[in-house]
Each structure stands twice: as C-alpha cells, then as structure tokens.
Amino acid sequence: ExxxxxxxxxxxxxxxxxxxxECSQTMGHDKMYWYQQDPGMExxxxxxxxxxNSTEKGDLSSESTVSRIRTEHFPLTLESARPSHTSQYLCASSRGGYTEAFFGQGTRLTVV
Amino acid sequence: AQSVTQLDSQVPVFEEAPVELRCNYSSSVSVYLFWYVQYPNQGLQLLLKYLSGSTLVESINGFEAEFNKSQTSFHLRKPSVHISDTAEYFCAVEAGANNLFFGTGTRLTVIP
Known part of the structure; x- marks a missing residue:
C-alpha cells in the first residue's frame, strides 16, 4: 500500500x-507531482x-503555487480561490527514472 | 511532444465477458507505458507497466497489455471480467522529461 x-x-x-x-509521502521519493483531474478529461x-527546493510548472497553466522545503512534503496553495478552480487534485510521488508513480486519494475541491 | 489517446470513454461489458481497453500514444523518443486503475473515491493505482523486454505484460488480477511499437499501441485486455473490475482505467506514457502523460481515461462498467 x-x-x-x-x-x-x-x-x-x-x-x-x-x-x-497538503500532500505528504513517507517513501523518501525525490520526485513529486500535482495533477488536476476533471470528469472525462485526462x-x-x-x-x-x-x-x-526544486519546483517546476507542468503542462497545464495553473494559478496555484507549490513549495518543497522537505522531501516528504509538497503542498499546493491557491491564494484566491475561484469557481474555475473546482476540480479534483491528485498528488503523486516516484523515485524517478521511469519507475511507477504512487498516488494519494485526491482532494476534491469545490469553490462556491 | 508526447500524447496519449484512449479511444473509448466508456465501455460496458457483461460479467465474465472479455474486454479490451484501447490506448494509443505518440512520441518521438522511446517510451515507457503504464496502465493505472482508479476505483471510486480513490487515487490511481498502478495496474501494469512496460519498461523493456517482453512486449506482453501482465498484472496480478488477470489483466494484460501488449506493447506494439509499430502501431504505437498499448491496449489492455482481460479474458473474463468481474464486477470488481468496474473502475476508471488510465493509460500513461513517460518519455524524455520523465513526466507522466495520461489519457482521458476509460470507464469500465461490468454488468451482472
């Protein structure tokens, strides 16, 4: 598990x-990811x-920011939430180098 | 650039019938291919992966996928599905920049 x-x-x-x-992993993985998932979309x-101390933006433009001060912790922050941010957010980690990624259970965010 | 296409957004199938979930990719470099499964209200779990070697890979729960380089495909198959196989299935490719690109997912519904 x-x-x-x-x-x-x-x-x-x-x-x-x-x-x-919040996203935390106890596997000592160097690489961590944030994905956004909408129904019926990739x-x-x-x-x-x-x-x-390494953070990079992915393929989808996002108004969120991340930080990586500790290996095990990779939080994502939205400074000012909007209804367009309503989505599911999935965090993942891997050892890197073409190994599998392990996913968290996700955070389903609704902005009203 | 890499991309992943899952041709079927929904696949209903009767219990104990065979199923094939299709996945095609495009990439200009060597790829590593994965199938992930997502059960309701959970994160993604690795189902199987192709990194190198035999082009036919199998999972512990009876699924298999075959890497076909000439057709740039990695279709997922199971000869006899069970109710518990109902889930969302995502094909993913990793190449070059070591980031995973996912398809839009296929919702497999097994009908009793």
Missing part, C-alpha cells in the same frame, strides 16, 4: 479564500518537483 497522503479529502470553500492542499500535470 502506497504511503502518500492528501488532506483534506473534500473541501468546499468560498470565492476569494486562500487554501493549501489528468493534467500542473506542478512537479525533482527534490528539495
């Missing part, structure tokens, strides 16, 4: 609020990290 955790699982929040989605990579 994968040891990667996301909190919260579900979040309903008002427009304009600042939110942080997973879009929005951020990734190769290790501590």
């Amino acid at each position: 994968a040891d990667i955790y996301q909190t919260p699982r579900y979040l309903v929040i008002g427009t304009g609020k600042k939110i942080t989605l 997973l879009h990579l929005i951020h990734y990290s190769y290790g501590v």
Whole structure:
C-alpha cells in the first residue's frame, strides 16, 4: 500500500479564500507531482518537483503555487480561490527514472 | 511532444465477458507505458507497466497489455471480467522529461 497522503479529502470553500492542499509521502521519493483531474478529461500535470527546493510548472497553466522545503512534503496553495478552480487534485510521488508513480486519494475541491 | 489517446470513454461489458481497453500514444523518443486503475473515491493505482523486454505484460488480477511499437499501441485486455473490475482505467506514457502523460481515461462498467 502506497504511503502518500492528501488532506483534506473534500473541501468546499468560498470565492476569494486562500487554501493549501497538503500532500505528504513517507517513501523518501525525490520526485513529486500535482495533477488536476476533471470528469472525462485526462489528468493534467500542473506542478512537479525533482527534490528539495526544486519546483517546476507542468503542462497545464495553473494559478496555484507549490513549495518543497522537505522531501516528504509538497503542498499546493491557491491564494484566491475561484469557481474555475473546482476540480479534483491528485498528488503523486516516484523515485524517478521511469519507475511507477504512487498516488494519494485526491482532494476534491469545490469553490462556491 | 508526447500524447496519449484512449479511444473509448466508456465501455460496458457483461460479467465474465472479455474486454479490451484501447490506448494509443505518440512520441518521438522511446517510451515507457503504464496502465493505472482508479476505483471510486480513490487515487490511481498502478495496474501494469512496460519498461523493456517482453512486449506482453501482465498484472496480478488477470489483466494484460501488449506493447506494439509499430502501431504505437498499448491496449489492455482481460479474458473474463468481474464486477470488481468496474473502475476508471488510465493509460500513461513517460518519455524524455520523465513526466507522466495520461489519457482521458476509460470507464469500465461490468454488468451482472
């Protein structure tokens, strides 16, 4: 069983609020990812990290930001939530080098 | 650039019938291919992967996929499905930049 955790699982929040989605892994993986998933659509990579102090933007433009101060922690922050941010956000980690990625259970965000 | 196409968004099939979920990819470099499964309200789990060697790969729960380089395909098959196989299935490719690109997913529904 994968040891990667996301909190919260579900979040309903008002427009304009600042939110942080938490993601932690206990596997010592260097590489971590954030994906955005909408129903019937592919997973879009929005951020990734190769290790501590490394953050990169993914293929889908996102207004969110990430940080990687510790290997095990990769939080995603939205400074001002909007209804267009309503989606499911999936965090993943891997050892890198063409190995499998392990996914958290996801955070389903609804902005009202 | 890499891309993944899953031709069928939904596949209903009767229990104990065979099923094939199609996946095609495009890439200008060597690829590594994965199938992930997502059960309701859960994150993605690796089902099987092709990295090198034999082009036919199998999972522990009876699924198999064959890497066909000439047709740029990695279709997923199972000879006899079970109710518990009902889930969303994602094909993914990793190449070059070490990032995973996902298809739009195929929802497999097994009918009793």
